[in-house]
Amino acid sequence: GRAAVTVAESEKGRIGVHERSPMGVAGAEGVETWAAGEAEVKREYLDHTADVQIHSWGGSLEEAFEQQVLGIMGLITELDTVTARLDDVREVIAEGHDMPSLLYNFLDESLYLFNAELFVTKRIRIVGFDREACTIRSLHAGERFQLGRHPQGTEVKAITYSAMRITEDVEEHGRTDVLVIVDI
Template sequence: MADDSIEEVVKDAGEVPEIKYEYLDHTADVQLHSWGSNLTEAFEQNGMAMFGYMTELDTVDIKEKHEIIANAEDLDGLLYHFLDELLFLFSAEPYLICKKLRIEEFDTEAFKIRCSCFGEQFDLAKHPQGTEVKAITYSAMQIVQKPEKCEIFVIIDI
């Protein structure tokens, strides 16, 4: 996927969605709170909240597209593994900082996510260094599903 031209990747990514997340204070860590009109959007927003904590997303351009797959035994585990796969994408080659995430497949029965990740390689000369995310935690993890809105709360270890 990294072999696509920049123009193809930008076209495929489409518009960057509105921000629907915030950071909540937590002792020694940070809690990501995201929301969306459905579970897919809330998961995507939670991933973007994590990337937004690492750098200023306004400085990130869409130049590459990569795909991640996350699997688990339940929905909390799926959220954990989804964020962990995104963190790995940033922490190891290709060191991708994402500007947009698009979940292409979200199977809540088999607990599987396939997600397209759009961004570029992290570069300290271009991207202001935010806070390093060391790990995702299950601590106080909540996935709240209501007919009109889904919310997610995740504490990340910084």
């Protein structure tokens, strides 16, 4: 069936942990495999007044959430100039009280990783996703942003709840769609 969630406003609860190396991080097994490849693009940018709406999709909710993070990073710089360094994998943990707040906090923590450490995520894998507890654990492979090497794109100021939509329709249409507006 089709389940849709539309959000006007929600409280947020979050925690974030950022690690530099996958060694000792649960779920990092096989990091060489997923971090070394290229991610299939399952996202697009839609015009929105003074903001940008990112539409992502995937065969699962996790994949659509991962594509949202890559959509944000793709606004910040050209992802084809970024290397997914295996010696610089970060862990991001986020929690919420429902799916929209979890998505918001997950994207906010991923954006914080860039704002605090200039870390650009090139590849991402959600290694823990608990729908009941509304928690996510993800591993981000990438590198530090460097002017001259990475073109400066659009500054993403914030994630918003405005017109946020999560539509899980895997059974009928074979995919999950997520729409998020970011403040630029």
